[in-house]
Amino acid sequence: MQENSLCRREFAGVLLAGACALASTAIPKHCRALQPPAGEELVEVMFYQSLDGDRVECQVCPRKCRIADQERGFCGNKENRGGRYYTLVHSRACAVQVDPIEKKPFFHFLPGSFSLSIAAAGCNIECQFCQNWQIAQFRPEQVRSAFLPPEEVVRRAKETSCQSIAYTYSEPVSFYEYMFDTAVVGQKEGVRSVVVTNGYINEEPLRRLCDHVAAVKVDLKAFTERFYKEICRGELKPVKETLIRLKRWKTWTEIVVLIVPGQNDKPAEIREMAKWIREELSPDVPLHFTRFHPAYKMQDLPPTPVATLERCAAIGKEEGLNFVYIGNVPGHRDENTLCPACNQVVISRKGFGILNKNLREARCGFCGFQIPGIWA
Incomplete structure (x- = not known):
């Protein structure tokens, strides 16, 4: 596993390029893991069930991967060792950066403030258009990381005058324990936590997390099961359930839809989505339509036409949503x-x-x- 400690100056802008060189030789997600560095204690996964024969069933997300001894699940960053299930990325940050909160984007949460953004390698879905595939679609040993325990994350957030910590870039559900422990420490120290997620998480982990975070931004990939299955290797239904639970638990929520040309931009789909948000959540939930740029396995598509984003925003407003935004188009009036x-x-x-x-x-x-x- 390629890991190291970074000095403060080096650490400030860690966004790892190491995975780029591995893009053509990625290790299959279900292959056997490398051993962690000697002397490092692994943290046990918070939500899993023991099965027969030293197998385990992960219960963090709806995949519910069943994992044999010495194997990993879909996200590639948890491993079964003798019937006990461990996260391999707790306190191992592969990206750290101070961002404006608007970058997440959160538009109704402490506007103008800064957030210490952290990530660990891994994701529990695989979007063909993934904007951060260099860390989200690789295993921990394939990206350079730095040891950064929760207490140090919070200390650095305070040191850099950040009002929040954002779990972002990859998929925080896949580094749940690291996120949870950091959020707990931050809450005690007066530093709020925000989560940037695909929303693909089971009820109990989400409920526990919401006790310690201030806001959640859900990337709603589309509003059809076809898109989720074919383009993201996921499901829409659990994400809708997550959004409904966030509303029920009164956790501040914003929604982002990355509009991919020809894939999730049909007016009827956008209208159905906007209507569902208004009826099942609230007309006051901010909805951001953001511009796609070619990435990962969808580099043959053009960027989203601004006119398409404007049409989506107009539909959202027609359906009674009060706060509809256009993103990745700096200077647009709908910012x-x-x-x-x-x-x-x-x-x-x-x-x-x-x-x-x-x-x-x-x-x-x-x-x-x-x-x-x-x-x-």
Whole structure:
């Protein structure tokens, strides 16, 4: 396993390129694991069930992988060792960066603040358009990582004046224990946690996590099972269940849909999605339609036309959603937050930057209407 400790200056911008060189020789996800460095203690997975013959069933996500001794599940970063199931990425950060919260994107959570973003290698689905495939679609031993335990993550967040820690870039459900332990420490130290996830997680792990995080952004890949099965190797139904649970548990949630040309951009699908969000969640859930750029296994497609994003946003508004945004198009008018009551711009943005805020204690500075979100 290629791991090391980094000095502070080197560590500040860790985003690992090592996986790029391995792209053509990726180790199959179900092959036997390498041994961890001597002296390092592994952390046991929080949610799994023991089966006969030293097998285990992972219960973190809906895949419920059944894993023989010395084998790994789909995400490639957990391993069965003698009937006990361990995460191989706890405290092993493969990406660390200070980001504006708008990059996640969260538009209704502490706008203008910064978040210490961390990731560990692995993902529990495989999107053909994955924007961070160099770390999400590789095993821990294939990417360079640094030892960064939860207490150190929180310390660095405070040191860099970050108001939150974001679990992002890869898939935090796949490094659940690392995320959970860091969120618990952060909560005690007054540093909030936000999760950027595909939403492919079982109920009990999600419930436990929501006790310690402030906000969740769910990447809703599409609104058809076909897309999830063929393009992402996942399922839509569990993601919808996650969104409903987040609403029930009153966890602040924003939704992002990356619009892939010709794949998930049909007006009827977008309308059905927007209607479902309004009826099953809330018209106040922020919905971000973001621009696709060619990546991973979909490099033959063009970037999403801006007109397509505008059509999607218009449909969302027609269906009664109050906060519909367009992303990855810096300077577009639909980056701004408008008051649903008076239609005035209460937050003006360009890219990840805040140009102007007209909010007074969570209320529109023009008419006093309360704007939903976490503002302080």
